[in-house]
Structures are given as structure tokens and as C-alpha cells.
Amino acid sequence: MNNKGITAFAIAMCAAATPQLHSADKQQRTSIEAAPLASVEVNDAFWAPKLQLWSTTTANDVLNKFEGLHIKDNNPDARHNTLDNFRSVAKGDRNTHNHVNLPWFDGLIYESIRGIADLLAQYPDDALKARVDNIVDLIAAAQATEPSGFINTYTQLEENDHRWGENGGLLRWMHDVYNAGMLIEAGVHYYNATGETKLLEVATKMANLMYDYMGPAPKRNLIPAHSGPEEALVKLYRVYSSDPALAKKIDAPVNADNYLSLAEFWIDQRGHHCGLPNWGGWGNDNAERWIKDNKYADTSLYGDHSRPTFGPYAQDSIPLAEQQTIEGHAVRATLYLTGVAAAAKEDGRKDYTESAARLWDNMVGRRMYVTGGVGAISFDEKFGDDYFLPSDAYLETCAAVGSGFFSGNMHQITGDAKYMDEYERVLYNGVLTGISLTGDNYTYQNPLNSTSHARWEWHGCPCCPPMFLKFMGAMPGNIYSHKGNEIFVNLYTGSKATLTAGSTEVELAQTTSYPFKGDVKLEVNPAKKSKFTLKLRIPGWARSEENPFGLYTSTVSSPVSVSVNGKKVNATLADGYAVIERKWKKGDVVTLELPMKPRFVTADPNVKDLEGQVAIAYGPMVYCLESVDNSSLEDLSIDTSSSLLLSVNMPELDNAPAISGIAVNPKGESLPFRAIPYYLLGNRTKGSPYKVWMPARR
Template identity: 35%
Template sequence: MTTSNIFLLVLGLGAAMPAHAQQTADYPIRAVPFTKVKLTDSFWLPRLKTNTDVTIPASFARCEATNRVKNFEMAAAKSGKFATVYPFDDTDIYKTIEGASYSLSVYPDAKLDAYVDELIRKVGAAQEPDGYLYTARTIDPAHPHHWAGQERWEKERELSHELYNAGHLYEAAVAHYEATGKKTLLTIALKNADLVCSVFGPGKRTVAPGHEIVEMGLVKLYRATGKPEYLSTAKFFIEARGQYKGYDSKSADPFKNGQYWQDDQPVTAQTEAEGHAVRAEYLYSAMADVAALTGDKKLLAAVDTIWQNMVGKKMYVQGGTGAVPAGERFGANYELPNTTAYNETCASVADVYWNQRMFQLHGDAKYVDVMEKVLYNGLISGVGLDGKSFFYSNAMQIKNAMGYHDTEPARAGWFECSCCPTNLARLMPALPGYVYAQKDRDLYVNLFVSGNTTLRIGKQNIGITQQNNYPWDGGLKFTVNPATATDFTLRLRIPGWARNQAMPSSLYTFATPSSQTATIKINGRPVAYTLQNGYAVLARKWRKGDVVDLTLPMEVRRVLANAQVKDDLGKVALQRGPVIYCAEWKDNNGKTSNLIVPAGTAFSTAFQPGLLNGVMTLTATVPAVEVEATSVRTVPQAFTAIPYYAWANRGKGEMTVWFPERVTAVDLLSQPTAQEAAAGK
């Protein structure tokens, strides 16, 4: 009996599941579940612990303090007035429950478990008898939230987020069941999903959900139950795009032509990452899911094309996506401004989900390369080192402490729209599930994180232990411990950045090629290896205690942007290993907008254990521009760069990622006014 069938029987659903509902097609590569991977490293493990000890409790406390919990209580009583700002505020509770559930799998906590149970009781009490669950209407059906419309689903395409709420409910429910074995939240979710499937589908109501994620959620319920309606409804929602006739297809306004909602044309005709970045990347993740489960080749071709467009023309060097503040959306090809960069943290979360799915479809390391870039840079920049301060958007440059336009110069504890903090709370504890993957007798090592796991290849248990100090050190050790000598293939990812590839596209390149290469030893002896899809292929009979040493070159690399990215012409970014660096005011005489990093600058590296929870810094001497009343000059100055993810943990001030290589113009606007100088800004 398969694991999935055991799951169904425990759930009490297996006996009722028709034979045709048994899953046949799926991702050819399966991730090793996060519950089977125990981390011991000094980079990610402390972050996961902070998420458990600080982020999740803070999120629950803020859900209480901001009346998000009260909304459920009032919906149960059918009395009161919706007490928060947005109709999707329900999802902050669902996402935090999801994160808490994952956390409980690793760190059992009776008090947290009991609190989650009580929250789930409140959620269930707010559910209407037919399964409908949406506090913004249920509290006072005669006067629903103005985004919701007078009737259910009436404004789902643009504003109501009824199905967005449902999607996050489904994801939380599956996580809670898998973590605790309790069916309380899953029962609520299935009742709601059955209602959704009865309302939407061929011959029923049609809508392209305004904010995608219900599609991903329905797929998770399908995996949990095998009920075919959940998968077919997810596919129906995806295929509903591009059918709405109310948009002005000739308009250049993405809100008028439907592009903002990825609804301007059928998904199989879409070729670019477009519109609201978070919505888009949730849609693309669901397209990958449905393509894997149904074998839909047109859907697969479309999601492949869109991925290449994003990675080739619409991604920042630190992995951020969604350049345009107006609509939190993708811009045109190569539209990647720095001072107004948006880069919503939720988009980085969605990007991790999407790239993991693309890897599972194709087995190519380029997807993991992009995921690694996001994880070590544009994602964890979204949460402060304290675990309870956050960025909604992630800037690429701060020219003064006030910030520019919609750029955030400092972190906040919470937001009126607090989707990002709770999204981080649910992603972080699941990170161990991205380390390894398996296909038959092939074991993929994707992320380099100290820890151990045990999995089965054929009939044998295989233990794998990683030991490293990544991302600061390129020396990686893997100990293989099969129960008995076993033939299988170990596929070690050789990151693109260690193969002279800054990005799996022409969007970013290294300024000069490196002669250093990744080397591998098995049991102390150097071995030649074949590189296949970015993986070193090590096929052999593995014996207990076999040791693989992978050494990656950890040079400081200068990164150049494609010439069509106008904001980065004549500029350089700095990278070491997977980490993108920035300069912050605190380390550079109070400014960064006056720093020049010429070609040939020699950098020194040093690990600073007392700085920003321990970081590797880059130092050099560079020219700095000084502007006086009647003259401009450059003077030598000590320069320090820190990992991008660590900026804004020491107060407000200037920051930059892209440095000019020479003086081409002097931005007098970046000089402080007399009033600012007097105020110390």
C-alpha cells in the first residue's frame, strides 16, 4: 500500500475514493519531506528557531491585537462590524496556522498546539452551514465589505478575494493535518472546497479568481484526498483566464486590459510574466502543478516560456520580482529601476514555490539556482534579524533616510495589509523540504545546509549527512551511510555562480570569467565528474561511511546587468557564493550614494561573528565623491559591503546594491539640504 493511500485511509476517505481518482501522473521528481530532514547548521537553523520562538507568536499576537481573530468571533455570532481593513485579512490567521503547524512537526509545543486548536474552533464556528467562510460578509450579510458585493462571488474577479481566502485555508488545513494528525481544520476546508466545486465549473459559474492561490490549495486537497473534483476545478480556474470580455484589450493600462490579473488572454497564450507579481507567481505555480498532474503539454510549454521571460528580463540581481509599485507588478522587459524597486516579500515566497515546482518537473539545476538566489537574498531580507520586523517591499537603493517614492527605508512590525509577515511565517519552517529530492535511484542534493536525512532507495535505507559552513565557506562534506552497499546516483548541484553563470539567462553576467572550478573528492581521492543539467553525476555502489568533498570557489565576483537594463549601465554589483552584497551608510562614513567601485578593485573578506548575527564582509579602498560648494572631487575611502539580506537592521540610512564604476555625473539631489544636514539626516 502506498504512503498516499495510507494517508487516505487514516483520513477516512480512501474507501470512498473511486478507482479513477487514484493519482497516476505527477511530478517525476519528489522532494524529500521537510519532516525527514534535520538541520544542524548555523545559518538556517537559527532562523527557523527565531521563526518558531518569535515570528509565529508575534504574528498570532498581532492577529489578536488588530482584530483579525475578532472578525471570526463576530462572524460566528453574526453580530458586529467587520473590524479590519481588507476582506483578505482572514488569510493572516490561516497562514500563521500553516507556519505553526509546520513548526509543531519539528518543535512540539503543547501550549502552541492548544492555541491553534482554539483558533481552529473559532474558524469553524464562523463557517456557514453550506461551507461558505468569509468573515467580511458573514458578520453582517446585509452590509458586506465594500469590496465584496451584495452577493457571494459577485466581485471575485477583481476585489473580493473570497477564493483567495479559501486557497490559504486549504493550504493551512493540509499542513495542520500532516503535522498533527487532527482533522479539525481539514474538515472545515473540505466543506468549503465542496461548496466551491459545486458553484464553479463547466455548466456552472465561471470566474478567473482575482488573486490566485485557490488553484494551489485545491491541488493540495486533491493530493490529500484523491477527489478528482478538486483537481478539475483548479484546472477550470486556470483555463478561465482570457475569457472575460469586459476588459479593453487595446488599452495600455494593465488594470483596464486585464493584464494586472493575468486575465488578458488564455494562460496557454501568455508568454511574459505579467501583472501583480504575487498573483502571477501563485498562478504559475498552479500551472506547474496541474501540468504535472494532468500531462497538459500546452500548459507546460506556457509556464516554461513565462519562467524564461521572468528570469531573462524581469528579475532583480538579488532575486526580487515585481518592479513597479503601482499595482505591485511586473514592468516591461528590462524595467528594473533601483530607487523605486518594489520587490514584494510575498513575491519572493511565491517565487520559491514556483522554482521548486519547475525543478520537480524538469530536474534542471537552473531552477534551484534561482531559488537559492531568492532564499539567500531577496526573501530573508524581508524579515529583520529580530524575527518581528519586516519589509513589505525590498529596496535596491536608498538615497537618504526618507526613502524615495514607495521604497521603504526601514522595517515595520506589522502592516495594514500584513500578507508578507505571515507568508514568511509559513515558508521558513518548510525550508528543510527544499534540500533534497529523489527520482527512482537518483538522489538530488539541491541546497547546502548542514544536517542529516534518511530516505529509501529501492529497499535500502540511505543516510546522508551534510557538514559545511555555507554560504560563507565553499568546502562541503557529504557522508553517505547506506544500510548495506547500494547502487544509486548522487546528483550534487554545482551552482551556476560556480560555473561562471551569474543567472541562467543573459540578464546578468560576471564581469570577468573565473578559472576556478568546483572540485570533487570521494574518500579523499579527486574524481572527474560528468555535469548534467547543472549536477555532478556520481553513480557508484555506495558503502557505509563514504565521504564526498565538494569544494566551490568563493571568489568576490563583479556582476554586470544586461545593457538593456538602463538603470544599471556603467554599474556593478558584488556577489560572493550565492550572496549578493550591498553597502550601507553605517559602515561607509554615513553615505553610499557617493561610492565608486572601479574595475580592478581588490577586495578582502572576513567573517565578523559580532556583526549582524555573523556575516562575511567585503572590504576595499575605493574612490568616494565629495561635493563642495564650487567643486567636485574623489578621495580614497575605506569601503565595506555586507550581505544584502542584512541591511536595515541598524537604523535608517543610505544603501545601494549597484555601484558606478566611474564618475559620469554627480547627482546633486542626493546631497543633503541645509535643513537635512542640521537635522543630522
């Protein structure tokens, strides 16, 4: 999220293009629907206590800290109350120069509301809901002081004449469109969770304002400088188009198609700009100066539908169809493609699906860490080149969340389990490490090896805690999904859910010790005896396919076993799913045994930084060695000829199993080591060294 600068890149695009809206090149709609959150109940020993903790402790902790309360860290900037910005705007203040915190804090409040809304759908909490309702009232009061519906407290309080980054503003800094997008998704999620329309109405007014102002000429050529609003508008389209009666409850015009159109405009208009500034050649300061001097508004030079470029930093150097590699700010890139996949699900555009799939392949096959983390380079928080994966890299929690959302949406438009494999990878590693076991300390960067990494109580740019809440709040909806006559079991999590297969309502009850053990029992209870297809994801790691492109390699020797009512079945494996098609009846029981054994993981030889290195994994979890368990960690190598053993469950660390094995010190002496799941690092000591990747010794 930090806006410290923009990467080097020369731009050659000179003409703004009018996009092809609602392309005729449509595919038949074949999307998969996630289970509605309210229809899923997580009841296992791993996720249920965490979701409960996050829906109480973490939700309130995040709101407290945004209000400047209970912050012990010696960071005076973090003590401001972000809600004061809304109070000030609600009083009618404009250009009063009293905005506190960074310009995108409105968006962070909205993101928190979205995450909390999803948690409230699963864990109703009157006090928490009342707290959010008060914030919603404040947001609505602030908007009510603007007849147009515009709301961005930074812009209103600091540079009210520069709305949308025009007339000498800098959208990349001001975040007007980004914040609006986060408002829209908060409105949709809060409506879905509570049935209440107040925030949705605020959001709809803002969406209408943007639709009226931005788009093909003669409207303004404006796109989000930070992605996220693309998917938000698709969600707004979805909520209205799936329930036409909803619009009658909103005191504003509603046109669902407009919202999808604007999302498509924002997607298609990437790479169509005036070609300047040249961020890399001029340097950030000069480039920003050029935008603030409003030089791109010279219609004699650039036409009357022009705008500055945000460069590859914001996926804006070339059009989507020409983008061959995932580039730029990792949060922006992953959220942009999350939006592309979301739009493809609704409008069926094949070009969106193809581009998103191509860039996902590049991300997962060449630019993703074994934890699912992305964004190797701290400058501009961006992707590095192919195979640039140093162990001490940046890896923002928000980027891990973005990659998980991207994978989840890709699954919905393709049905391929490889996308859920990578969703699961980042879920258990890159994202889950973003919070302490106490639920009130967080991470921003998530290097795989570090000598000083520590969780923090709060941050000057606390973008990651709201993104964490968004991801985890939505997670239970991804355990199961369905399409037509098929039910997908994507995640192994003890839970109950109700879905439909064809026209039959099916209750599912899953019991499992996953991720600590590989046993899964699934009771299938259709309302009536009926034929449908059950698809059980067989994780890549369980099939000796650690990564679909060979970026990481591992081997498990035991087979996967699937049984129905106690009898083994030879289920067909298709797109990573064991497919069981049969006439199901009440009380049918499917059992799945996944080969959970500790394993070594190595990287593609093209990854020079990981040459001769090895990591340890167990099921979906990547492990690490912490110095608190392993003295002289820096000097140790792993004896990969020795066996990895599951050892005691650690009561102080989530009751997770430790893994032990043999390490070798510089004297050649063998000694035991202990590894713990990566998500648990830093819970016993602050800032002590740890390593995922260790030198291998045979």
C-alpha cells in the same frame, strides 16, 4: 496584495470558453518529490538558529500582531483583533458591518497557520500548537453557522449577499476564493504536521462548495481574482489521493479528482471572460462600478457562462497558452504559475509545463532582480517590461516568496538545477531580507538601493510576514529531493535526512559552513549496499553563470571540486548537477568544494538603469554598502580593478563576513569601503541609505 487599481489593457475576448479538463495530452509522470519535512533535521550554524527563532519568536509575534497585541507602531488600524471577525461570524452575525481589517485578513491568518504548521513539524512546541488549535476551533465554529460550509468573514459581515463577488460584489476586493484557497492549504499543512483533521475538514467542506458551484456550464464561471487557490486545491487532491483512508476521517464527502479538476478549471479559464470591463480605458473606479452594477450578467449580451475580466493584473487578459511574458501583479503572477507547475506535477499536462517554463524564462531572463526580487512597479505591484529593473524599485517580499515557490515547483517537474539556483538566490536575498535579526520586524518593499528603506513592526496590509513563514517553513523540504533511483542535493545546509533511492532507504548527513564558506561534506549511508545516483547541484554562480540567460554576469576563477572517499571524481555535469552514479555503501563520504570568493556582478547592457553599475556577491549572497559603514555613500564609485577581500566576521550581523574593497570619491581619491550581505541591511540603524548597485570605476 494592495488593491489600489488595475493596469491599462484592452480586452478583446468576448466568449466564455469551456475548458478542456484532464487533457489527453499527458506526459509520463516524472516528477521529483521533496523530502518530507519531518524527515529533515537542519543542524547548521546558519539556518538552524534562524528556524528556531522563527518557530518561536516570529510565529508568536505574527499571531500577536494579528490579534492587535504588542503593536507599538502608531497605527491604530493595526490594533484590531482579526480573530474578532471569526468570533462575530461564529455568533451568527451577518451584514452587521463590524468586520475589522482588510477583506483578505482571513487568508493571512490561514497562511500563518500553514507556515507555523511546517515549523511545528520540525520544532514541536506544545504552547504554540495549543494557540493554533484555539484558532482552528474558532474557524470551525464560524463555519458551523453556515450549512453550506461557506466562510469568508468580510463577506459575511459586510456584504453577505455578494458571495463570490456576485450580485453586485467585487471579488477582486472581497477575496472569497483567495481566502478559501489559503484555508485549504492551511488545512493540508496542519494535517501533514499534526495528523489532526479538524481544519482539513473545514477546508474540504469549502472545497466541495466551490467545486459544486464553479466550473464548466451550467456551473458558474468563477476564478480566483488572486492566485494561490490553484496550488491549494492541487495539494488537497494530493493529500487525499495519496491516502485513501484519510477520507474516512472526514465528516464530509471527499472526491480528490474534483479538487484537481477545479484547479485546472481556474487555470484554463484565464482569458475566458466577457471581455469587459476595460480597466485601462475606463479607469479603475468606472470598471469596478460596471462590475458592481453586474452588467456582465446580461446573458443576451455575454452568454450564460460569463464573468468580468480581471485583466493582466490577475493574469486574465489572455489564456495561459498565449501568455508570452509574465505580467501583472507580481504576487498573483508568481502564485498562479506556482499553481500551474503544481498541477502539471499531478496531471502531467505538457501544456502547463511548457507555459510555466516559458514564463519562468521571461521572468528570470528579463524581469528579475539580482536579489531574486520581482515586481518592479509600485502601481498595481506589477512586473515592468523586459529589462526594466531600476534599483529603487518596489519588490514586495511576497513576490519574492512567490517567485521562489514558482522556481521550487518548476524544479520538481523538470529536475533542472537552474530552478534551484534561482530558488537559492531569492532564499538568501529577496526573502531573507524580509525579516530582522530579532525576528519581529519585517519588510514589504525591498528596493536594491534606497535612502529611506526601513523595517517595520507591523503593517496595515501585513501580507508579507505570513508569506515569509510559509516560505521558510517549507524550505528544509527542498534541501533534498528524490525521484526513482536518484537523490538530489539541492541546497547546502548542514542537515540530516532520510530519503529513498529506488527501494533503498538512505540516510544523509551534511556538514557545511555554507553560505559563509564553500566546504560541503556529505555522508551517505544506505540501509544496504546499493547502486543509485547522487546529484549535487553546482550553483550557476560557481560555474561563472550568474544567470541562465545572461541577465547578470560574473566570473569565478577557481574550479569546483568533487571527491568521494577522499578521491577526486570527474562527475558529469547534467542539468546543473554533478552526477555521481555508483554502488554506495555505509560510511561513504562525498566532499564538495565550491569556489567561494567575492565577485563583481554586472547586468545585461539592455538594462539601461544598470549601465555602468556593479554589484558585489559572495556565494549565493548579494552584498550591499550601508551608509553606516561608508560615509558619503552617494558620492562613491567602486574601483573594479581592485580586489575584493573577505574581512572580519561581524558578530553583530549574524557573524557574516564583510567584504572590503576600494572605492573612489568625486575628487578621485581612493578609500576603503565595506559591504555586508543584503539580507542584513537595516539591522543596525533604521532607514539609513544603502546600495546594492554602485557606479563602477576602472
